[in-house]
Amino acid sequence: MEDCTFCKIIKGEIPSNKVYEDDEILAFKDINPLAPVHILVIPKKHISSTDDLEENDEKLVGKIFTVLKNLAKENGLKNGYRIVNNCGKDGGQEVKHLHFHLLGGRKLEIKV
Numbered sequence: 001m002e003d004c005t006f007c008k009i010i011k012g013e014i015p016s017n018k019v020y021e022d023d024e025i026l027a028f029k030d031i032n033p034l035a036p037v038h039i040l041v042i043p044k045k046h047i048s049s050t051d052d053l054e055e056n057d058e059k060l061v062g063k064i065f066t067v068l069k070n071l072a073k074e075n076g077l078k079n080g081y082r083i084v085n086n087c088g089k090d091g092g093q094e095v096k097h098l099h100f101h102l103l104g105g106r107k108l109e110i111k112v
C-alpha cells in the first residue's frame with residue numbers, strides 16, 4: 001500500500017523507534033504514548049484491519065501475540081498490561097494497517 005504510514009515505516013521511509021523485528025513482524029514505540037510503555041506491533045504484510053484477516057493469517061496473528069507477550073516481559077510489565085486492537089471508524093482505528101497496542105507501566109483505567 002503506497003500511502004500507508006505503517007508500510008512506509010516497514011520500508012524505512014519514515015523513521016521509527018524499533019523494539020522488535022523479524023521477517024514477518026515489526027514492533028516500535030508509539031510516537032504519542034498513552035502509557036509509560038506504549039508499543040505498536042504490526043505485521044509486515046499489509047492487512048488493512050481485523051476485518052481483512054484471512055484464514056491463512058491465523059498463524060501470523062498468533063505469532064504477533066507471542067511477540068506482544070515477550071515485549072511485555074522485556075519491558076517489565078509484571079503487574080499486567082493491555083493489548084488493544086481498534087477496527088474501523090467506530091472502533092477508532094487511525095491507521096488502516098492492522099496493529100496491536102501494548103500498553104502498560106501504570107494502572108490503566110477501565111474504559112470501553
Ligand SMILES: [Zn+2]
Nearest residue numbers: 004007046097
Ligand atoms: Zn500498510
